[in-house]
Amino acid sequence: MDILVGHVQTRVQGIELESKYELPYVDATQVVLGGINALLDDQIAAKRQPAALVRLRKYAGLEPGIPPLTQSARHRLREALANPNLLAPARHQVERNLAQANRVLDEVAGSFEKYHVGGYEKALTTLRSQIAAYNEFIRAEVLPRCPIDRRLPPELYAFRLRNTYGVDMPPSELARVARAAFRDTQAEMQTLAGQVADTRRLSARDYRSVIGALKRDQLHTDAIVAEYTRRLEDINHIIEREKLITLPPGQPHIRLATAAESAYAVAPQTNCPPSRTKPTDEQQCETVLSVTLPAGTAAPQPSTIDDYTFAAASWTLAAHEIRPGHELQYDAMIARGVSRARTSLGVKLANPEGWALYAEYLMRPYMPPDARLISLQFLLLREARAFLDAELQAGMITGADALSLLKDDVVLSNAFAAAEVQRLANAGSGTAYFYGYSEFLRLRKDVEQMLGARFDQQRFHDFVMAQGKIPIPIIRQAILERFLK
Template structure:
């Protein structure tokens, strides 16, 4: 799943896909998603959200936990309103981030005050489940404060303003939202443009802060690679903002959109003239910042140890792929049996144009039949949503990803598997978006659908809504290891039931995740150059050049540290399953195990293990 890499302020580690929105929602579990009337509802582009079903009353401990979560939701809505709105805090829909240093200082103070309040509640709480949720909230607030302090100490605050605006608008102008939520996009647009009383254009405020901090000695300047990438794609993203307002026929958007575009273009001009000459040619983070990035993404291994484990796994996976490739080459009478040659041959079987989406929907149906037949996990009665990505989405989130449903106060909104067909060319080139062959061949659709749709992220996030997971576990416990670990685990449990070609490409994508876990830290440590990493990914993992470029950008400036979480999260889940199977023996039931894991929310690996051992293994009857 792609993680949106926006530099906002005091933002908790929310999944705002690549990672993604006045009174807080009621202190109750999110309402269950209803089943749509027909499968067609899943693919209708402008279908309104289904009417909400009656929600079963949440357990008392969940309701009490959700009351405590309001403390952090209030802070999130005040200082990161785009993120708060995207998870369902509707009062934040018209609000915008203030990128001033004064706002960041106020946010830190608000999180510190929240920590004091939550600690009091934690000390007085007698229910173990509620106490655990309170600790999740405390940990999230602590990370927000520490991350803000580290940034202030070490680096200049560079805001990707066009990306932030696109996130704020696209999270509202969405087929899954009600017309009233879409209407809020006009007010947010006017505030971004500085046309509302009391608001200065957001680009002007970000530019002023950038100039102020560039003058301070000792702070790390923005990376040239990052700025050049944004300058190369910002025009396409701005076009995408206008396309959204026209698609939903939001009356009165033309004047504020024109004003906003002038501000964003002026910001880009200032980046070219004033910031690029002072940008650093490197990209590596200071060790404290990189260590914090790993921690925030749920990875608790030292970088060198993580890289060593990943190198070993990479070699093991290559050996598995080589054996499988030999049999595929023999069956298909291919001239070469090397896994690279076989994957290149499979990539030639491209899906084109209007055939792509129906193919993925058919693949999803095949996967669901396998899941039911093999009793892998319980599926909802409704279909999953799949659509192709727009050009603007592909520029901002250049990988297949799942747009999560609204997690709080859900009114029938569902997650969407979004498939990009083109990726940005190299910064400074005139190529624009380039077609790729990695996602649109038949063998790839097995593992991509398993990861992003079912049994992966779409099912994972739907379970938070439909099972009434507490706000702490659905929102504030989130990190990339527990989210992406499940997505990669979903690929792994389906792999034995794929055809050989699907298995090979599934192993190819697992090979990529292992490569990420050593390339990311080794790039940060200066052990490999970006050019060498791109060449390695093209040759050894058989990625198309645009995807290899996008991968290296992820490791260097989009989200350093995040890419390691897939490999780490998968390993933790596989270790947990092996431990449970060993303990339970013939009592182990895969479907019940997977249902239990999903019902816990997105707990970090250590908390997930404790929940499974105490409340799953311990609750199963003896034979």
């Protein structure tokens, strides 16, 4: 009950602060894509898929009593635009949304064709016209107000850090700690890069050059899913052999992203349907990998993402996104019957993202050296996100500074680095990964010290999974009150 009450109170406070400080901008195209994809999907029973047509008609205002989506969105925006003090979204975010609109709607049409749901043409034609007019309104009225480097008002930033992302540390302190960790990880990578260079007979020994050499062994597009599937089998075997955590039932789903999905999410994503309440439910968690960044997303031309489409990267990405990371966390909670309040409503981002980064840490000792190097590279990325987020909001650095660091020191591709800078416009989210990871490490260390030789990591991890995605301090309290007694 405390979780439910807290969720409602926090949501109300968040809405009030957003209304006070931000324009109520809506990307209508993304709303349509998400709504249709939720029904037109391989995991959805064929008898339910025709509901997508009804939903499309509602978006277009063709169902009785329901105004068009764009009409409602434009009305709210027009009222808010009268206040010149309201903060507009980041310029690159709006430009990306405008550039992708036609491609996304083409993909929506393709989904109706793929799943043989007919009669969509009139509604989609109407919706195309409405979205085109809405986007012209956005281009004329909203885009001129959009900042390049977006900084939230301090009150809103502090609220989101604590209440949305679960980060209970002053931004300046978090930036200091994350920068120190970044330097330590670089030193560890440099040592490991020398070993990988010796094994592969590379002349260059700097970690940046070694990572570049590893990236050249790119998987063919048709082989990516198979490689990740094999890696998942390796990881499952290690988890069971080392008794790291109890594996939930079921087989995770892995696929490549569509062009529209890549436009909105460059990094790998694991999507777990919130409606799922038991292991036998129709929809399962699904890991989606982007391969190409469409034109207009972060560059004028399509860009290849080479950051996780080579064998050495599959270890840490599979550990983070699938097992023992996101998919395992969600499926373990479902298998244990954890309440929806703990799996969905009480979520603070520091828990799931901190756990997934901790999952990489758990698997790292069992990875081959080249995979360990890439795993440390992705840890470096999460450390960079934490201090870049805080420093951008403090006005200490610019987006251009962040882009240079991500390309030069984290060794991200141009496309991935540009997308990361765009992602930092969602202020606060970048801090949750490193902060949550640090809190899980600290929690484990404290429990190990208290239990000594009696510490059982499988029992500890299973207990953590049974608590849900609630804030880590509440998990710590449960461990002190129940696990240690």
